[in-house]
């Protein structure tokens with residue numbers, strides 16, 4: 269969760285990642301913020317336009333769905349047209365469990381019923397494509413999608429797990445028409461590798477005394493790792509221990525119950541307190557390196 273970037277910081281982040289930008293009139297102040305919340309933001313949502321001549325349309329919208337319909341349109345040549353900034357009519361309502369998973373940077377569940385406002389929560393980008401499975405996404409266009417997504421993740425300290433497709437947000441939609449796992453893989457590789465052109469290398473962070481978040485998939489029942497003992501000790505210290513024996517190095521039901529107690533202590537409820545660690549709760553637990 270984060271406050272949205274200012275328009276200037278947003279454009280600067282994209283340029284630093286090597287995204288070619290075209291700025292359309294008044295994009296900084298063209299938004300729907302008067303109709304609802306803008307922020308806190310949790311990620312980047314990708315769409316396809318399902319039309320050909322789309323920049324003006326995405327800026328204006330229709331009487332029934334006024335523009336802007338996104339913050340940026342990614343043209344076939346890889347140029348990103350900035351048409352608005354802030355709350356835009358791109359996401360509509362979507363699934364609360366998906367929002368929870370994005371917030372914790374966990375694997376996304378299949379979308380359930382539409383329940384929460386996505387326009388407040390995501391930077392929306394439309395990618396020019398008919399979405400018919402035949403219209404190609406040129407390499408330059410996919411490169412721009414990778415770069416703009418990485419730029420916003422870098423600016424917010426997010427991983428590639430904070431990027432989702434409209435089709436992953438709601439059962440109503442099928443866009444974008446490329447596999448999102450593949451695009452997240454590219455974004456993750458970019459975030460792990462070299463910084464974008466024009467961007468100075470970040471200073472090396474001092475080594476933290478705490479273990480970094482190993483990812484939700486690390487916490488598989490029966491998996492053995494000394495880190496689990498360290499997690500259990502911290503949970504006991506926080507008054508969240510639910511162990512009759514242990515804690516020990518094999519992740520099991522007592523660890524999960526203890527972690528769920530920690531998540532509830534932090535104020536998480538429902539599927540957010542299911543005992544599977546997410547990044548935010550992990551960082552607050554401050555587990556010493558094992």
Ligand SMILES: [Zn+2]
Nearest residue numbers: 315316434443
């Ligand atoms: Zn869409």
